[in-house]
Amino acid sequence: MQVALVGLGVMGKNLALNLIEQGMTLVAYDKNPDAGEELLSCAKLQGMADRLHIVSDLGDMVKRLTPPRSILLLVPAGELVDKVCSELVEAGVDCDDIIVDCGNSNYKDGITRKLKYQNKFEFATMGISGGAEGARHGPAMMASGSEGGWERVEPWFEKVAASYKGESCFARVGQSASGHFVKMVHNGIEYALMQLIAEMYQLLRLGTKRSPHEVAEIFNQWSEGSLNSYLLSISSHILSLETNADEALVDLIDNKVGAKGTGLWTAQNALELGIAVPSLVAAVQARHLTNTGDTHAAKEMAYAAKSTTHVELDLDELKDAFLFASLLAYRQGLALIKGASRAHQWKVDLSKTLQTWRAGCIIRADYLDNIAEGVEFIDTLEKESLALRKICGQAMMTGLAFPVLSSTQTYFATLTTPSNGHLVQAQRDYFGEHGIKTHSGEVCHLTDLVEIDAKVR
Ligand SMILES: NC(=O)C1=CN([C@@H]2O[C@H](COP(=O)(O)OP(=O)(O)OC[C@H]3O[C@@H](n4cnc5c(N)ncnc54)[C@H](OP(=O)(O)O)[C@@H]3O)[C@@H](O)[C@H]2O)C=CC1
Numbered sequence: 001m002q003v004a005l006v007g008l009g010v011m012g013k014n015l016a017l018n019l020i021e022q023g024m025t026l027v028a029y030d031k032n033p034d035a036g037e038e039l040l041s042c043a044k045l046q047g048m049a050d051r052l053h054i055v056s057d058l059g060d061m062v063k064r065l066t067p068p069r070s071i072l073l074l075v076p077a078g079e080l081v082d083k084v085c086s087e088l089v090e091a092g093v094d095c096d097d098i099i100v101d102c103g104n105s106n107y108k109d110g111i112t113r114k115l116k117y118q119n120k121f122e123f124a125t126m127g128i129s130g131g132a133e134g135a136r137h138g139p140a141m142m143a144s145g146s147e148g149g150w151e152r153v154e155p156w157f158e159k160v161a162a163s164y165k166g167e168s169c170f171a172r173v174g175q176s177a178s179g180h181f182v183k184m185v186h187n188g189i190e191y192a193l194m195q196l197i198a199e200m201y202q203l204l205r206l207g208t209k210r211s212p213h214e215v216a217e218i219f220n221q222w223s224e225g226s227l228n229s230y231l232l233s234i235s236s237h238i239l240s241l242e243t244n245a246d247e248a249l250v251d252l253i254d255n256k257v258g259a260k261g262t263g264l265w266t267a268q269n270a271l272e273l274g275i276a277v278p279s280l281v282a283a284v285q286a287r288h289l290t291n292t293g294d295t296h297a298a299k300e301m302a303y304a305a306k307s308t309t310h311v312e313l314d315l316d317e318l319k320d321a322f323l324f325a326s327l328l329a330y331r332q333g334l335a336l337i338k339g340a341s342r343a344h345q346w347k348v349d350l351s352k353t354l355q356t357w358r359a360g361c362i363i364r365a366d367y368l369d370n371i372a373e374g375v376e377f378i379d380t381l382e383k384e385s386l387a388l389r390k391i392c393g394q395a396m397m398t399g400l401a402f403p404v405l406s407s408t409q410t411y412f413a414t415l416t417t418p419s420n421g422h423l424v425q426a427q428r429d430y431f432g433e434h435g436i437k438t439h440s441g442e443v444c445h446l447t448d449l450v451e452i453d454a455k456v457r
């Protein structure tokens with residue numbers, strides 16, 4: 001099988017080596033010649049260079065491929081994807097060829113591109129997760145659509161992807177560009193889990209006066225049991241690292257966190273669709289807040305630093321609270337995918353989606369075994385839900401900020417306790433005559449139910 005790859009950076013180079021190792025012949029191009037050279041020397045070192053052809057332009061790439069062609073893109077998301085697609089059209093790709101955008105593109109762009117390039121070539125979308133290691137040794141691959149050409153590449157992607165209990169973590173999860181939507185939500189969950197772990201670390205470090213090394217030990221113990229996850233393991237490793245001067249590595253790192261867009265899009269889409277994912281939104285805004293010190297408005301409103309109040313934590317309770325909050329982050333993400341699938345008629349298969357997240361990806365975790373059986377099991381975790389409530393209360397007492405922990409507790413409480421929406425309905429009708437709906441289903445105004453002599457001015 002012959003395939004082409006455009007973009008040989010962090011992901012492209014490693015996916016290229018993986019593809020060649022699995023037996024594919026690869027024609028590869030990057031606008032930066034050094035990237036091609038780097039890939040070639042890695043392939044030589046690993047004794048796989050005979051199946052690799054680096055080309056110096058897209059024209060040569062198209063000529064070298066036997067039609068129908070299969071071309072993968074791993075260039076930065078945005079305008080570059082269109083630039084490369086247009087150049088490939090000029091270079092001679094035709095309607096039987098498939099071009100798969102494997103970057104973190106916005107699914108809305110994917111839908112537009114499918115229309116824009118129809119009759120020119122088959123434009124398909126696939127989100128990939130796993131970073132450099134995953135791309136090299138088996139990523140999670142969230143593909144979508146039913147373009148002609150998938151049948152050529154699919155069996156190969158099934159081999160190239162990670163596998164879990166003998167099943168591939170490649171799947172075509174649904175129709176249209178839903179693969180990119182699923183990858184976007186994967187990243188939204190990723191943001192929430194990363195922030196939640198950071199909050200656990202801060203609670204232990206500042207709230208209970210433990211060193212980074214001691215926090216690493218706790219995370220490590222958790223990782224040895226049912227809480228094992230990739231993000232917890234890397235966090236434990238990072239917290240255990242010390243410089244030659246015996247300083248914790250984390251103490252050398254600035255607090256401002258960047259972002260490339262997928263977390264923000266997750267939040268935007270959830271708000272647009274009216275699906276509540278407060279933990280995911282809180283994680284995006286937590287990143288924004290790490291940058292607040294630089295903004296003009298924040299400088300004008302500088303607050304004095306407050307000291308942390310010490311708390312006594314039960315570590316078993318903390319562990320239960322962490323597990324419960326983590327599960328609720330997946331639950332929110334899956335609810336968003338389900339809602340979007342219904343709204344767009346994508347027919348996303350949630351069990352296939354979960355299968356892609358079982359190995360290779362950044363949000364892989366052992367406790368996904370339970371989620372795979374149906375998210376409803378979360379409702380039976382009484383001990384864990386109580387732990388979340390108690391830990392959240394203690395965390396608040398420290399005076400530190402816990403955006404994801406507290407949003408997650410609020411999310412669960414909102415779903416499981418009486419709502420106060422009736423008063424908000426009444427307020428809207430009181431000032432704006434927006435109407436109210438009563439328990440009997442009647443739609444009316446407050447004034448239809450009671451006589452109001454004079455409204456408050
Ligand atoms: N890094 C990660 O962990 C993950 C990244 N992704 C996504 O995968 C995609 C690639 O990411 P990543 O590998 O990290 O990015 P990099 O920036 O490391 O690599 C992108 C490569 O594409 C090259 N490139 C840019 N424009 C062109 C062009 N017109 N023609 C050919 N090559 C071009 C770049 O060259 P130059 O440097 O000279 O501009 C660079 O070598 C992105 O959409 C990213 O969001 C997805 C999952 C994980």
Ligand SMILES: O=C(CO)[C@H](O)[C@H](O)COP(=O)(O)O
Nearest residue numbers: 104129130259260261262362
């Ligand atoms: O897709 C990824 C992991 O799954 C990429 O690493 C992505 O860049 C992460 O998002 P951000 O840069 O916004 O933190």
